[in-house]
Amino acid sequence: MIKLDFEKMGGLIPAVIQDHESGEVLMVAFMDEKTLNLTLETGKTWFFSRTRNKYWMKGEESGNTQEVKEVLTDCDADTVVIKVKQNGPAACHTGNRSCFYVKWENGEWVEHSNPLFDPNEVYKK
Amino acid sequence: MIKLDFEKMGGLIPAVIQDHESGEVLMVAFMDEKTLNLTLETGKTWFFSRTRNKYWMKGEESGNTQEVKEVLTDCDADTVVIKVKQNGPAACHTGNRSCFYVKWENGEWVEHSNPLFDPNEVYKK
Numbered sequence: 001m002i003k004l005d006f007e008k009m010g011g012l013i014p015a016v017i018q019d020h021e022s023g024e025v026l027m028v029a030f031m032d033e034k035t036l037n038l039t040l041e042t043g044k045t046w047f048f049s050r051t052r053n054k055y056w057m058k059g060e061e062s063g064n065t066q067e068v069k070e071v072l073t074d075c076d077a078d079t080v081v082i083k084v085k086q087n088g089p090a091a092c093h094t095g096n097r098s099c100f101y102v103k104w105e106n107g108e109w110v111e112h113s114n115p116l117f118d119p120n121e122v123y124k125k
Numbered sequence: 126m127i128k129l130d131f132e133k134m135g136g137l138i139p140a141v142i143q144d145h146e147s148g149e150v151l152m153v154a155f156m157d158e159k160t161l162n163l164t165l166e167t168g169k170t171w172f173f174s175r176t177r178n179k180y181w182m183k184g185e186e187s188g189n190t191q192e193v194k195e196v197l198t199d200c201d202a203d204t205v206v207i208k209v210k211q212n213g214p215a216a217c218h219t220g221n222r223s224c225f226y227v228k229w230e231n232g233e234w235v236e237h238s239n240p241l242f243d244p245n246e247v248y249k250k
Contacts, residue, residue: 002227002234008175014139014204016150023148025141028204040229050133073234074224075217079139079153081225092200099199100206102127104165109127109198 005078006033012048013079015039017058017091019098020069020083026091027099029058036080043068045082062122064088089116093123130203131158137173138204140164142183142216144223145194145208151216152224154183161205168193170207187247189213214241218248 006013012030019026029047031039035055038046045058045066059065066084073080092099095115102109131138137155144151154172156164160180163171170183170191184190191209198205217224220240227234 002236004234009134014153016141016153018148018150023143025143025150025206028139028141028199028206071229072225073227073229074153075219075221075226076224077227077234081150081153094200096200099201100197101200102198102202104196104198109129109202111127 002073002077004033004036004073004080005076008078012050015045015047016079016081017045017066018081018083020085024098025100026066026084026086026097027058031080039068039082040071045084058091059087062088062093062117064090066091093119095119095122127198127202129158129161129198129205130201133203137175140170140172141204141206142170142191143206143208145210149223150225151191151209151211151222152183156205164193164207165196170209183216184212187213187218187242189215191216218244220244220247 011032014028015031016028017026032048035046035048047056049056065087068084070083090097095117096113101112103112136157139153140156141153142151157173160171160173172181174181190212193209195208215222220242221238226237
């Protein structure tokens with residue numbers, strides 16, 4: 001029976017969140033065993049924030065939740081790819097559709113930011 | 126100027142390798158600053174193996190190298206997505222096209238292995 005390996009990263013695994021239709025990688029965050037189980041049980045994506053040291057559900061503040069369509073793990077069971085339907089206009093807290101809007105071009109990182117919502121409106125301080 | 130944050134994971138960042146045409150996530154591995162620079166300079170994917178504690182180029186043994194087409198980082202610059210042309214039949218050392226051939230189905234992980242080469246042939250002991 002396959003069991004996920006959380007040990008390699010001290011209890012966490014990377015979770016690659018992919019748009020189930022376009023294949024675009026929307027974000028990469030981290031899960032522990034509890035948040036992976038919450039994701040599998042609720043059908044919404046839950047993560048462990050390394051910086052805020054807390055559990056969080058994607059969209060708990062913004063409403064931009066993610067509906068789980070498919071969950072895959074890899075050959076050494078230490079990473080997951082989760083295909084989701086992204087609710088709302090964007091996945092990234094900056095308002096960008098995907099968090100991966102910075103591209104390596106001619107020897108430097110170039111931002112291609114195109115926010116689809118105003119973070120100041122969505123994330124009230 | 127954007128600089129990648131290797132500190133969060135003690136010198137490493139996750140690298141999500143995606144087929145540049147199909148969008149399929151082929152594998153997730155880890156890079157340090159040196160292997161990211163090698164990847165950007167050589168146009169082939171280089172990683173740091175946490176288990177073997179060494180640098181490796183994808184395909185150095187199998188010949189299944191990966192040609193870098195596009196490199197993206199995210200809003201907090203601590204992860205990269207690299208779109209590649211996969212040379213040879215498969216990315217995974219098991220012979221599967223993608224390492225993500227295990228799917229969560231009805232409460233358990235189910236293997237959907239379909240090797241496109243024989244690892245015993247390709248990886249001589």
